Amino acid sequence: KYHTENCRYTNNNSTSIAAVITITKDKEGNTVFSPQLTTIKQDEEILIKNNDTVKHSFINGKNPKDPMAGKIFDSGEIPPKESAEYLADNADPGNYTFYTTTNPNVTGQLSILEK
Numbered sequence: 001k002y003h004t005e006n007c008r009y010t011n012n013n014s015t016s017i018a019a020v021i022t023i024t025k026d027k028e029g030n031t032v033f034s035p036q037l038t039t040i041k042q043d044e045e046i047l048i049k050n051n052d053t054v055k056h057s058f059i060n061g062k063n064p065k066d067p068m069a070g071k072i073f074d075s076g077e078i079p080p081k082e083s084a085e086y087l088a089d090n091a092d093p094g095n096y097t098f099y100t101t102t103n104p105n106v107t108g109q110l111s112i113l114e115k
Contacts, residue, residue, distance in 0.1 A: 017046065018040045018041070020047045021046060022049045022051055023056045023058075023100065024051040030106075031102070031106045032106060035108075036109065037108070038111070040112060040113070042114060044087075045087045046085070046086050046110075047083055048075060048078060048083060048084045050082055050084075052080055055077040055078065055080065056102050057074070057078060058098055059101065060098050064099075072090060072091050073091075077101075093114045096109065097110075098110055
């Protein structure tokens with residue numbers, strides 16, 4: 001179940017995806033978001049693919065203790081080998097750190113530009 005209305009499971013619709021973020025393992029076997037920095041415009045959609053073998057999430061904030069954590073986007077759990085989408089229709093232009101609850105030390109950055 002997704003926690004914010006603008007995150008949802010993919011349903012292979014015809015919506016145009018502006019960028020893809022993949023949750024995967026690096027050469028050392030550490031979980032990473034790839035790429036680390038993603039840039040989109042307001043009202044564009046990104047696809048978050050979980051290529052790992054465990055559930056992950058895509059949540060704005062530096063970590064779960066961040067008072068803004070999950071206020072802009074929160075995918076909830078994304079099962080292994082599944083995907084979620086985020087439509088950036090509720091975010092002001094700016095840079096947003098995000099993390100996964102499976103390992104809050106794994107972070108990335110989403111840069112949202114004015115449309």
